[in-house]
Amino acid sequence: MSPISCQGATSITTFVIFLCDKIEPALRKAVFERTAKDIAEDMKSKFPDFRGNRANLEVCILRYLAEQENFAYFKQYLTSPKQFFQSYIEKQVKSHCLDESRRLRMFLHSCLESFYGNILSAVSLSTQIVKDRKDREDKISLWLDEFCGELAEVINLPRSDLKGIEHQEVTDIEFLSSAMAKALIDLTDRLMKELADADMSSFSRQPHTIADMSSFARQPHTILAEHFSGCWEKCPFCGAVCSNTMQNHDGDHQLVFHRPQALRGYTWWWTNHLVIDICSSLVASDCSFKFPGLPWIPFKTYRDAGPPFSTWRILPDSSMQAYWKWFVSRFRTQLEALYNGKFQGKGEIPDSWQRITKQEALSELERR
């Protein structure tokens, strides 16, 4: 080997090492970003829970709650519906990705493989374009322009970060291309091994292995949950969530099925008798309500109580879902203990409610 080509080889080695050092973190980041999106998409296409809108997901959650029949879960759902939705989604994503099938690893690997293909073809494309440009002295600079441009959609590799190598003395572009291809195999192999360890820790809050929480800048379940965002405002009487699919929407908050007010612990005045009526029946009644610091307000003119009441549109409607009749009957004791009240007097649970089976409650819910 002559001293000149030896110098050329050194330049190429320097170039390849520098470039691969820039590619590696960008590639790792891109793999996790894409994988998070892929997982979210996969969940949406495979799970009936996530195939529809939020109303559909809510039915699935209510079914899940009824199946679990655990009052503590109901309590979480009723007090913090948004958080409950999120943790429900997170749980489903984790069990889908981290079961024996090791789907997370599979997703990461196939994503890395496809990006590897993209980078490799960017190398050969840039080489093709540059090698015949006899007119250009700054072939390396031109090669880098092409390379970064080609990868713009795949990884974040700013051309300006590569200024340090753009003046390398490299004349043999074909040689550079094959050296890059070789280095990329090593780089990909290394990442593959790293991703093989991706497991629970990729989701956990504490960084653990190399592929940890910080690898997922946005978690797959967060991306999936965003699909089901919307207005989370709760009815001030029964706590059911506004059904508008827009956050900060115009107009009043609204929902179709209000729930017995006992779910929020409301009682009839001067008694500890829980209110089993729903808001949409009460707004058609002659009853009034009173909150601390407020005067008595007739339900018919509930908006006079000011916000949050005035921001809700509650239309008179006496239809109550069988689900909540079943729930109140089934968890009567727990509700009484929670709110220190009784289902007595005006809050006596009708016999007809007590005859509703869980299956009937669920069937009606799913017919909606």
Ligand SMILES: [Zn+2]
């Ligand atoms: Zn309500």
Ligand SMILES: [Zn+2]
């Ligand atoms: Zn709303």
